[in-house]
Amino acid sequence: MTQVAITDARGRLASIIDEARVEPVFLTRRNRPVAAVIDSAQLERLLEDAEELADIRAVDAAWEEAEWLDEVPVPWDEVKRDLGLTL
Template identity: 55%
Template sequence: MGHDPVYLTRRGRRVAAVIDADDLEALIAAAENLADIEAAKAARAEVADGEATIPWEQIKADLGLS
């Protein structure tokens, strides 16, 4: 991300920003990766707390892959 954003203001307060499209794509990818990491942490915590897991064969059957 090497481009500076351009801020749009109203009465001296920032209300929006215009950013490079590639920078936006990188930010979206980073946010999605962070959400995946958080979901994985939560799943591991559930397993550690004794939550029942779903067998792989059941997942495949539910998705029509078996």
């Protein structure tokens, strides 16, 4: 893990960006990480993964709520039939 003080980072932004293509570079203030420079493709993957995880957590929460309320899920075929989506 590479750490660079913000004051040092100002003078070497290009090299920090090059380093970030390989691994994240943490920018520090008073020896504490306050920001990170990462490869843009890695950021996109992280954001996609975070969205997927949020969806999984929402489904888990819905199942827990249904269980807590003692509800029985409506079968998908029944929902489609009620909405007139079946032939």
